Amino acid sequence: MSRIMEEVLSANNRYVEAFGEKGTLALPPKRQFAILTCMDARIDPAKMAGLSEGDAHVIRNAGGRASDDAIRSLVISYKLLGTKEWFVVHHSDCGMLLFDDEVMRGLLSKSLETAKITPRGWEDVGKGPGSDEGRYINFLSFHHLEDSVTEDVRRIRRHPLVPGRIPIYGFTYDVKTGKLVEVAEAMKAGKAV
Amino acid sequence: MSRIMEEVLSANNRYVEAFGEKGTLALPPKRQFAILTCMDARIDPAKMAGLSEGDAHVIRNAGGRASDDAIRSLVISYKLLGTKEWFVVHHSDCGMLLFDDEVMRGLLSKSLETAKITPRGWEDVGKGPGSDEGRYINFLSFHHLEDSVTEDVRRIRRHPLVPGRIPIYGFTYDVKTGKLVEVAEAMKAGKAV
Known part of the structure; x- marks a missing residue:
């Protein structure tokens, strides 16, 4: 089990212990x-x-x-x-606000590792292979x-x-x-x- | 201004007052x-x-x-x-878990008001007009x-x-x-x- 999963489950245990009346809430949002x-x-x-x-x-x-x-x-x-x-x-x-589709597709085509942002823009420091599937996604970035x-x-x-x-x-x-x-x-x- | 918006903004004011060091958090998720x-x-x-x-x-x-x-x-x-x-x-x-695409599309085609769930299933108590646009959406319900x-x-x-x-x-x-x-x-x- 990863450290993150241990932490999440241990936090969840504490939440369960104090859950109380929340178990009776109805499905539709009250407000x-x-x-x-x-x-x-x-x-x-x-x-x-x-x-x-x-x-x-x-x-x-x-x-x-x-x-x-x-x-x-x-x-x-x-x-x-x-x-x-x-x-x-x-x-x-x-x-x-920090990228557009062209940048993202370029980065993904080079590798599936996490890119780094630098003063010159995003740099893909990872190793390939990448994937051209980014072409089929509109990433919905904005300016x-x-x-x-x-x-x-x-x-x-x-x-x-x-x-x-x-x-x-x-x-x-x-x-x-x-x-x-x-x-x-x-x-x-x-x-x- | 709606009551909900007033409540949200007043809760937000309280959050802002106690915001403290959170303003210095970095963009990438720490964990x-x-x-x-x-x-x-x-x-x-x-x-x-x-x-x-x-x-x-x-x-x-x-x-x-x-x-x-x-x-x-x-x-x-x-x-x-x-x-x-x-x-x-x-x-x-x-x-x-309570509906499928056919049900949802049927309800939307009858009216754009909120439907009611009854022991006989969903009932559209609202008035029309509805819209057939639901046909173009996969609602991704599950069983x-x-x-x-x-x-x-x-x-x-x-x-x-x-x-x-x-x-x-x-x-x-x-x-x-x-x-x-x-x-x-x-x-x-x-x-x-």
């Missing part, structure tokens, strides 16, 4: 909202937004992007489980934080399976301060209609 | 692992697995499925940000908890962009007790090769 945000390790959505277990759906991927899969999740979230408001949260210093929030709010707003009654809020999160700030353009794009 | 799990409101991955801010990537979608988008996120996670072990965690009483974990571990293991050196662990999470339990079949499927 009837959902948050879509980045997988970034520095983000703890429960702490950032004041969630207790049972409160809200949390969807996370690289960038917090409104991918088809995020939309699949949001549709299940409102249609079967009754969420009524959605937050899209991207953040400062996001890894998605402007607020714009990516607005784009994603707009994409969700326009999806034919998303009801107009659901407001979609767009926020940035500052990893230096922990602060959520609403994006003005996204506010217009995400209004209930 | 070099990632967890893929469900968006379910009852799951708090940080508490379930003992994560502090900065420790690990957390990817979440409806079901915790190994969707193309989850794989996109995992590839970014190891290739650019250095994670070395991955956990796939599905859970008991998951909403994904057997352990099997879905194993399938997803296997799908990730076989992906051409996933290096054989990364072990992929498959777990179930019990929402009644908080307990993580490793899935034996997934253990074989996810071994480093």
